[in-house]
Amino acid sequence: MDVARIRKDFPILERTVRGSRPLVYLDSANTSQKPRQVIDAMTGFYERHNANIHRANHELGEEATEAYEGARMKVAAFIGAADETEVVFTKNISEAINLVAYAIGNATTAGGPARLALRPGDEIVISEMEHHSNIVPWQLLCQRTGARLRWFTVTPDGRLDLSALDELLTERTRLVALAHQSNVLGSINPITMIAERAHAVGALVLADAAQSVPHMGIDVSVLGADFVGFTGHKMCGPTGIGALWARRELLEDMPPFLGGGEMIESVWIDHSTFAPPPHKFEAGTMPIAEAVGLAAAVDYLTEVGLDAVREHEQVLLTRALDAVREIGGVRILGPVEAVDRGSAVSFIVDGVHPHDVGQVLDDRGVAVRAGHHCAWPLHRALGVQASTRASLYLYNTHDEVDALVDGITAVQKFFGVA
């Protein structure tokens, strides 16, 4: 992979920050930068094809609908879906997870299908390493239905503690919702193995793939999860669009989440019937230009090749892990070897608060994230208040990893802790 050529596709990487510092963007797990191809696709859509979809009987409407539904086909192919009707567009992955949670809640309160409806005493299993997006919707669902929330703990080296597997997955388990890859630790979880065990006790499985889909090829036909959610803006696409994949028969069973235009079959004044999936879950005017942008991102990543992206990131990751470990007084959260882990590196600089670490790095043009990264329970479990996270993507370079390492040393010097 020619990183220099890749970087030319991302206009923002040419800018300077904080005066005249070249931008060293190490915050892609937060949101990725966008290549010219994506920006142009969205501009081109607005300039040439803009219209509402599925309801405008004119040429522009046909073109817009074709672009939107074409995007769905591209996304479906990208993740190995059997059929594009298994892909529901959402605002982001948070909405995708909420869609599943509300569909289950609605099935519970409206006498929906038995395999979705929860009974008091039923259990939903998550883990301590989840993003708040994969915690809070389940807490709310439990509150609404009387189901009980349980969770995998995390081992000190940042892996799911699978020793509790038998104890956690029982005939009471109805849903297991886990990150495919931790946004803080980088750990990749064994979704396929856990899904087999969950299915054996009759539970459904949701994989939060926000951090994996952008960085590795995933194939939902073999992953084993019943629901897979991800978001466009972390994979070179725009904000405002994400997706939920689920098997067609599940989507057919699920009651709608949001009601409104375009999700219906017929509407009377006192009741309605609903469109088949995926449109049943796409109420109102959808983010059409964003879908076009996401399709362009899929094309872009496909052309570069996710295997090449992953290989490049793993080389940088190894360099980062090795170098950061070399610095005294710095602790990495999560696996310290580049094995079964993605390229987010979270760390603690002893004696310096992550906000202050981030501030000194920012002053040098190095953009990282500081805080709990929407994974507060994980930080509590690891006994730390917050951390600093550097996260890599296809456009990062060896020099940028070195800039991070130099920056951490400068942090220690500035605060007099080394």
Place this chain on the structure above:
Amino acid sequence: MQLESMFQEIILDHYRHPHGKGLREPFDAQVQHVNPTCGDEVTLRVTLKDSGGEAAVADVSYDALGCSISQASASVLTDLVTGKQVDEAMRIAAAFGELMRSRDGAAPDDELLGDAVAFAGVAKYPARIKCALLGWMAFKDATAQALAATGIGRS
């Protein structure tokens, strides 16, 4: 290097050697405030006294987990408000809030704000304003609760 505009020596001094830190008894009100973006927290107690029929701040004690800016800000706060009439303390808190909202750190009132004028540089970094305000929000909340609890200055 623009770092020095934020991390002025006075701020780093307060951070390394915080004034008034530690929770003390007795107190009239205690609050806990959290910065939801980073999980930083402060537990802050206010003790009031009657000063010629008006409420005054007898003591502010606190325990805080957080970054240099939030720690230094709480330290400066105790220096500025302890011993002051509550009305005066609230004027100082309002002036500090004003300083934080003025992106360019426009002409702070030195007399009212003392060491707190050093935080003018923080106002240029929107992500850090909440850090600087954490202790002050807790102080305003605790003081309002202490006033309600004690009834000092109400007559």
